[in-house]
Amino acid sequence: MTAAADDILIRVRGVRNQFGEQVVHDGLELDVRRGEILGVVGGSGTGKSVLLRSIIGLQTPDAGDITVFGEPMIGREETEAQNVRRRWGVLFQNGALFSTLTVAENVQVPLREYYRRLDATLLDEIAAYKIAMSGLGPEAGPKYPSELSGGMRKRAALARALSLDPELLFLDEPTAGLDPIGAAAFDALIKSLKQTLGLTVFLITHDLDTLYAICDRVAVIADKKVVAVGTIPELLALDQPWIQEYFNGPRGRTAAQGAETLHEEAVERDRPASAHHDVDARG
Template sequence: MKLGRGHAVNPAAIFNQIDRMGVGAIPVVVLMSAIVGAIVAQQGAYQLSYFGANIFVVDLVGVLILRELGVLMTAIMLAGRSGSAITAEIGSMKMREEVDALKVIGLNPIGVLVFPRLVALVIGLPCLTIIANFAALGGGIVAAWLYSDIPPAAFIDRLRVAIDLSTIFAGLIKAPFMALIIGIIASVEGMKVGGSAESLGLDVTVAIGDKLILDKLSLDIKRGEILGFVGASGAGKSVLLRTILGLMPKQSGTISLFGVDVDKASDADRLRIDMRLGVLFQHGALFSALTVLENVQVPMREYLDLPKALMDELAMLKIELVGLPTDAAQKFPSELSGGMIKRAALARALALDPDIVFLDEPTSGLDPISAAEFDELVVKLRDTMDLTVYMVTHDLDTLFTACDHVAVLGKKRVLVEGTIDDMLKSDEPWVKSYFRGKRARQLDLAARA
């Protein structure tokens, strides 16, 4: 299993999951298994006392726990504790677009997210089952002593007679298969969660189910310009962006980046293209378990072979470039404000010095001052780094102040494209309403003042 291009699974990720799923589950597994073992012994002693066969409580507890109940109870507890956590973790990553970010960077989400968890479960469940068996037998010994007057030494002597290695292995052999079932179902359910340069596309058609979203859409972007892509909610702006990035399939048409048809590109060409792209997702899609510095370094680790010290230097350079304070580098995404998350995500998008950057609603959720500062940052980065910027936005301020070119999506295709002046002259009803409405007129007057 590969994480991405030439990168094997990181053993540290597996050990981390084993620690979380296995070691972290020991207290609850021991407690519940001891209780279950005691209950089985107590109920067995009560029923067998009618026949004067109290000693067979040992047989009942030993065989039932070691063959069936031990592994079954452990699997149930692990499914409730770790299985639900896997679904929640992967599902939240899908909603925050972290899974899409992995794909865009070139990492395999199955290798990064699913495989380490499956391996941890397959290793952890048998180990936890052994611990659960000992705990359950301990509970059984105490209950048998209290209810059947069977001393611990006598219990252990009888247990040696009642069970053998085949009894133990009959239970343990089920553990890896149960672990796989728990891990696969939890991962699949998590993955089901939905969220919210050169010629880019020619005659692109995209459908979701039976619904046609884009129909023979064509769009170009010129090197060094900031293209604002706008349209009504649900028109398909994000669908086109995801299609360009390879996150959604198209029914027909051509996606061309830097003069290369991505469908016909060789692995080497695809690698070169990916290294020239940067993506800022709408909600940042920062990896929540990593610091800002580590987030920025993810593309570097995937594509470059650099010493850690040099990677730290380069990552800090990107962090400072987008206007973040240096102390933000060691913070986690949960410790950042909305504006800081956007800037940190932009720093990651710039990690490999791309030629084109895709921005999905970069100013959404920001206050007017932060949004204006972000617009200024995008223009400054375009000028200093010679970037080409493809920006999906609803923000009229951004369109008026930052964009060189605007394309309007409607009726499943590009209705109008050109400068802001071209938008103001258009007679298309939606374009007219959007760009010549009351708020747009105020912005236009302010811009021209």
């Protein structure tokens, strides 16, 4: 089904990224729909993070067009681009927190950049609220990144990404380095925030559990392009070697089985009490 133009939050057309003799993308195209969690996958070196950086303006493509919120992002004046950038948040790979700032001060960085007249009390209140939204306790605010666990640093970076009340959230490998329990908890947090805040999420990940748990669609980068976009069942129906190897390999099958188990548990949990009584009565 083709999405209406108003439903496309990010539109990438004909993008080419080249570094010296190495061509990373050539004619890459992608649409991200409003309100979805789009997972982006691909083998090492396919340029997933390069694509993200191209969209948010940290990398200028050699060719092509990118629009976000209907606004062109290539060749714009800096002041014009800032008006668009304040509408999104970014969680960079490994968090990219400023090591010399506390968690609260890290969260305040975007606020100080875009809203310079906010007083210290209000900045502290907003930072505390965003830290709580990310699932951290108030004791995390005055701590430095070096004093946090890996999972806590991810959540602190998420709090900073949420500081400007974004409509669009970019996540680069958010569960990398987390244990399975921590990764699952982070996935659940992202899904909850997406539903509560009405976010659109652009998510780069290698984590198959994440893809099955929270992504509405998945875009696959291979051969310098996006070769397929769809739900996981739609992708599995394609005769594309990398997709089949990725999703039907041992880890892919394990993730699929885990997702099916979680779905069955959710259905059972959500059944009306009377249905449970009927089963008991028949037993």
